[in-house]
Amino acid sequence: MKLENYKRAIKDCSxxxxxxxxxxxAYFRRAQSYEATEKYDECLADFKKILELDPAHKEAQAAxxxxxxxxxxxxxxxxKEMLGxxxxxxxxxxxxxxxxxxxxxMEQDPESKGYKINFKQ
Known part of the structure; x- marks a missing residue:
């Protein structure tokens, strides 16, 4: 991690x-590495696991x-990128x-979050 080789750190922690x-x-270091590589979903999952193991863990609570x-x-x-x-x-x-x-x-339905497409000239 200190060398900023986060992929390797994730692999080692795993x-x-x-x-x-x-x-x-290992969970904490992997969570930090996930966050550094913007893999926030995985990061959050690791922090939640940390809280299961240690509910008083301050960094995990904040995360x-x-x-x-x-x-x-x-x-x-x-x-937005995909729609573009x-x-x-x-x-x-x-x-x-x-x-x-x-x-x-395109109009987004607020309830279903789906889209309706209408043709206009």
């Missing part, structure tokens, strides 16, 4: 946990509060027909 599933320090907004922010960013790529692909397919994705209006 092996240590495999050998001893109650090895608190369980701090990480969910980061996870949500990252997921929103990925969603889908829009580019859609424009490439629609171009021969004289259309673009701007001819379609």
């Amino acid at each position: 092996k240590a946990i495999e050998l001893d599933d109650k090895y608190l320090k 369980v509060i701090r990480l969910p907004p980061l996870i949500e922010e990252k997921n929103e960013k990925l969603k 790529k889908l829009k580019d692909l859609g424009n490439m397919i629609l171009k021969p027909f004289g259309l673009s994705t701007d001819n379609f209006q």
Whole structure:
């Protein structure tokens, strides 16, 4: 970890946990490495496991509060990026027909979080 070789640290900590599933320090180091590589879901899972083993662990308590907004922010960013790529692909397919994705209006349903697509000229 000190050499910032986080992938190797994750691998080493995972092996240590495999050998001893109650090895608190390995979970903590792996959680730190996951956070450094922006793998927040895995990081949160390790911090939750730490709290199962030691409910008084201060860093884990703070992390369980701090990480969910980061996870949500990252997921929103990925969603916007994916929608942008889908829009580019859609424009490439629609171009021969004289259309673009701007001819379609997407509305998100607040209850189901799904999308409705309407055609407009």
